[in-house]
Amino acid sequence: EVLLVESGGGLIQPGGSLRLSCAASGITVSTNYMTWVRQAPGKGLEWVSVIYSDGSTYYADSVKGRFTISRDNSKNNVYLQMSSLGAEDTAVYYCARDLWTPRSGQGGFDYWGQGVLVTVSS
Amino acid sequence: DIQMTQSPSTLSASVGDRVTITCRASQSISSWLAWYQQKPGKAPKLLIYKTSTLETGVPSRFSGSGSGTEFTLTISCLQPDDFATYYCQQYRTFGQGTKVEIK
Numbered sequence: 001e002v003l004l005v006e007s008g009g010g011l012i013q014p015g016g017s018l019r020l021s022c023a024a025s026g027i028t029v030s031t032n033y034m035t036w037v038r039q040a041p042g043k044g045l046e047w048v049s050v051i052y053s054d055g056s057t058y059y060a061d062s063v064k065g066r067f068t069i070s071r072d073n074s075k076n077n078v079y080l081q082m083s084s085l086g087a088e089d090t091a092v093y094y095c096a097r098d099l100w101t102p103r104s105g106q107g108g109f110d111y112w113g114q115g116v117l118v119t120v121s122s
Numbered sequence: 123d124i125q126m127t128q129s130p131s132t133l134s135a136s137v138g139d140r141v142t143i144t145c146r147a148s149q150s151i152s153s154w155l156a157w158y159q160q161k162p163g164k165a166p167k168l169l170i171y172k173t174s175t176l177e178t179g180v181p182s183r184f185s186g187s188g189s190g191t192e193f194t195l196t197i198s199c200l201q202p203d204d205f206a207t208y209y210c211q212q213y214r215t216f217g218q219g220t221k222v223e224i225k
Contacts, residue, residue, distance in 0.1 A: 035214070037166075044209065044218050044219045045158075045160075045166060045216040045219070046216070047214040047216065050214065094165055094166075096165075100213050100214060105172075106171040106172050106175065107154050107156050107171050107172060107211075107213070108156035108158075108168045108171040108177075108211065109156075109158075109166070109211075110168050110171075112165035112166060112167075113165065115165055
């Protein structure tokens, strides 16, 4: 069974930093594309960042230069380091396995965590 | 960047209805389209990938079709469990969502 469990969310002041973690079991993060998606309260889904199996990383324009995705292969975890946070970053953040890969032949995000809430407010 | 536009934004329907949600891409995306279902407080669930292939375990009342720039998600006989918000996705871009609510 595949399980993705996010942690690290909470209330943070504007301009602050936070690191989210995604602990994976049942899949190996180093051999998969792993992605972060967020959803602001009452809004739709927004893709945030992806880390490829080869270590390449990509970001949405809205977070480029402020967020950093990484992974720890020994812990089978994926991380999202967020800095210079603003109210617009308030959202539930999900990690997911990303099948938009040349090899998958299918596309989509098939496994998701339960999400973690990040609230940016003074 | 390719933009994805869903219609309608909200759809009111009754149990047993056939419902169709449309997703339009700003340029041709071949068949690389996925659909998700999301219920309040829950993570999205992948329903369909590559336009028309049902993810394992998804009921056959769900179907997807289309190509190029216009795609549809159809629920043939709406069930109580189907009231939710649906999103299309091309690559890593989502549509804005369609809420299917009880009429």
